[in-house]
Amino acid sequence: MIKPYFKSKDKNFYLLKGDTMDLLPKINHRFDMIFADPPYFLSNDGLSIQSGQVVSVNKGKWDKSHGFDYVNNFNRKWLKQIRELMKEDATIWISGTMHNIFSIGQLLTELDFKILNIITWQKTNPPPNFSCRYFTYSTEQIIWARKSKKVPHYYNYELMKQLNGNKQMQDVWKLPAIAKWEKSCKKHPTQKPLSVLTRLILASTKPDAWILDPFTGSSTTGIASNLANRRFLGIDKEKAFLEISKCRKLEIENTDVAELYKNKISGFNTQKEFINYLRSEPKPIKKVALGFCRKKDIPNLIKTNKFYFHAIEQNNFVRDFPSEVFDAKVLYLYKGGRGKPLFFTGHYGNIKDIKLKHKSEIQGKENSRTEFYYEITLENNFTFVEKQITRLDPKILFEKNDKTNKELLRKYLPAISTLDKVKMNLQKDKYAST
Ligand SMILES: C[S@@+](CC[C@H](N)C(=O)[O-])C[C@H]1O[C@@H](n2cnc3c(N)ncnc32)[C@H](O)[C@@H]1O
CATH class of the missing domain: 3.10.590 (ph1033 like fold)
Incomplete structure (x- = not known):
């Protein structure tokens, strides 16, 4: 039995501290959905611009570049382990940039996953390109794949259509980068916005589903999961990031705060659409x-x-x-x-x-x-x-x-x-x- 670093009062939010490669084989539970935002290995001492300031692109030791073989072996190891924790009809979302997405895509095929979509998240407010020698980097890719080639997956087609003005939802999502209110517990250097996570959770899971994030950081996945009435387990090796995660969960234990955040999340047609949708979702029956x-x-x-x-x-x-x-x-x-x-x-x-x-x-x-x-x-x-x-x-x-x-x-x-x-x-x- 692994002792959690944090377990919420409502038992819907668990955090484990340690190396994901050591912990995954010890987990005795099957998940309905995985979201993974693995290290991009792009901390190569380069420079970028943030809020008008020149800043280093280095995110931390965990993100240091170690070469092609290292990245491939790292991705193969965790993907292989996580496959064992997925229910047969489960799906996995993996976000990345050109630094790691090709490695991930190739390995998904090697490990017999079925790739369903490659979502392009187009940031509506990207930082400018510092060198002026390339196009502005304004997108991230999120690969959506399912475990089994044979077993069908769940896709909430109707809701996705509704969110796209009653036309089929496309694979380019125009959503803003994280907003100020999402940094209330200090910011993680690569924190994802709740809008992206909320959309993919609603698209691929039913209420009460179990969601796992093996590189949880500030647990955007967990916060979006709990706001959407899904359950969550997150893993990270850095105490500082787990503390941000814990703080974010404690924050939404206050129902007024949770309600406020639900109304602020982008990607819905109206402010109350998320809350109204959650009310309409069928209660899980045994x-x-x-x-x-x-x-x-x-x-x-x-x-x-x-x-x-x-x-x-x-x-x-x-x-x-x-x-x-x-x-x-x-x-x-x-x-x-x-x-x-x-x-x-x-x-x-x-x-x-x-x-x-x-x-x-x-x-x-x-x-x-x-x-x-x-x-x-x-x-x-x-x-x-x-x-x-x-x-x-x-x-x-x-x-x-x-x-x-x-x-x-x-x-x-x-x-x-x-x-x-x-x-x-x-x-x-x-x-x-x-
Ligand atoms: C790209 S960030 C995830 C950010 C997250 N999506 C969020 O919204 O805050 C990757 C995280 O993985 C963690 N990490 C990297 N390698 C790890 C490993 N081997 N085991 C556990 N955590 C790891 C880092 O500490 C970092 O917080």
């Missing part, structure tokens, strides 16, 4: 995975604490159904199904991890007609509650009117439901023994 099995499978499932879901493939990628499997928190085992009544076996357990696996990687499924499976791993052993063994009516559980969905559910049980529906059915069932 999803449960219903694992259909035969009685004779149960001893092996108990032994391994794993369960395999069919992943439905079409045109070389996994269909949306049942992608909600990644939202499932608990697995319940059922006997029956496929037209027959469902009986809860009494076994259930909290889900630790869900991974997409090819049949060749799964012992005993090598010759299966199904190519891919979602492997559910439980946190602990199955819990068994004998008195709850009862019958469920699948018609009530999956009362979606969508015909295709019904057909898929009939064919491909096990499936996903909500805890409320399972409980409701347990109560309704006249055969229930509880």
